[in-house]
Amino acid sequence: MNSWATPPPALDDCILNVPSPHVLLVTLNRPKRMNSIPYALHWQLEALWSWFDDEPSLRVAIITGAGNKSFCAGSDLIEIDKVNTAKQSGQVDAEPWKHSHPKSGFAGLSRREGRKPIIAAVNGFALGGGMEIVLNCDMVIASPTASFGLPEAQRGLYASGGGLPRLLRTVGLPVASDIALTGRRFSVEEARECHLINRIAKSSESLLREAVEIANSIAAISPDAIVVTRAALREAWETASVERAFQLTHARFDSRLMKGFNAKEGLAAFKEKRPPRWQGSKL
Structure with a gap:
């Protein structure tokens, strides 16, 4: 099934x-x-x-x-x-x-x-x-x-x-x-x-x-974006400093997210005015 x-x-x-x-x-x-x-x-x-x-x-x-x-x-x-x-x-x-x-x-x-x-x-x-x-x-x-x-x-x-x-x-x-x-x-x-x-x-x-x-x-959104956005929200919830929460999430995910397939696919789909074809997250 x-x-x-x-x-x-x-x-x-x-x-x-x-x-x-x-x-x-x-x-x-x-x-x-x-x-x-x-x-x-x-x-x-x-x-x-x-x-x-x-x-x-x-x-x-x-x-x-x-x-x-x-x-x-x-x-x-x-x-x-x-x-x-x-x-x-x-x-x-x-x-x-x-x-x-x-x-x-x-x-x-x-x-x-x-x-x-x-x-x-x-x-x-x-x-x-x-x-x-x-x-x-x-x-x-x-x-x-x-x-x-x-x-x-x-x-x-x-x-x-x-x-x-x-x-x-x-x-x-x-x-x-x-x-x-x-x-x-x-x-x-x-x-x-x-x-x-x-x-x-x-x-x-x-x-x-x-x-x-x-x-x-x-x-329906990028699997990578799901993982990173959730991690950012959780970091802010768990961390006393708002800025420190941002820094931790940024250091952990930003480069890996932008180099991944789904970030590129999302931008390409927007440019080409078509639905994105996501792949499973590699993060």
């Missing part, structure tokens, strides 16, 4: 589709567990996003949840309870790293740097780790019935997937404090008002179609 250079890694409880050329759709498929994520799936998803970054035929990805109730309810608390009970009873874990998150965070996304953009299509509630996924995606579109929250503090915990500094950078200290310290759930309208999401879908039924339309608009 797909002319991928290499096959994607094996995944449990996830469905992969290509709804449009150059677009990968990843669906968390655990609706009976509210699309919560067990330990093993975090590592599998990290491998998937690494593969996605390296796969030349793909330019943008979408992540969503199965069903219409939950995007992702966070960690699989039943599994966590079993692991903690085993530890308390003195059972030795032969592979303790498997009961943690990878470096890229919750679902391989909440602390991901990556090369290519990922869009969150939030089809229901995004709570805890689910919201931390949203906070580090490049764009977010949500169903009219979606809701959001970081309830960890209500359970004596804290949002440990990297979401708190990203929340603060996006909405500022007062709003971030309101969300994280109360643990309250808030609506899709409030999420849009404080710039946590880009848009609200016309309906729950049209959510994925609208997400693919956004993805198509990204996939």
Whole structure:
């Protein structure tokens, strides 16, 4: 079905589709567990996003949840309870790293740097780790019935997937404090008002179609430009100095971008008044 250079890694409880050329759709498929994520799936998803970054035929990805109730309810608390009970009873874990998150965070996304953009299509509630996924995606579109929250503090915990500094950078200290310290759930309208999401879908039924339309608009531009523009935005978000962020991105990419095929092709297509014929990014 797909002319991928290499096959994607094996995944449990996830469905992969290509709804449009150059677009990968990843669906968390655990609706009976509210699309919560067990330990093993975090590592599998990290491998998937690494593969996605390296796969030349793909330019943008979408992540969503199965069903219409939950995007992702966070960690699989039943599994966590079993692991903690085993530890308390003195059972030795032969592979303790498997009961943690990878470096890229919750679902391989909440602390991901990556090369290519990922869009969150939030089809229901995004709570805890689910919201931390949203906070580090490049764009977010949500169903009219979606809701959001970081309830960890209500359970004596804290949002440990990297979401708190990203929340603060996006909405500022007062709003971030309101969300994280109360643990309250808030609506899709409030999420849009404080710039946590880009848009609200016309309906729950049209959510994925609208997400693919956004993805198509990204996939239509130069793959090199996608990588470099995203890197520049991320550098500015992560770096305290605006000028330093520019310098780092410029030094890393400017020469390589301009020497590459796609920059030359884009200029040639403009001059010749024709659609560009992009190649996979070599950056």
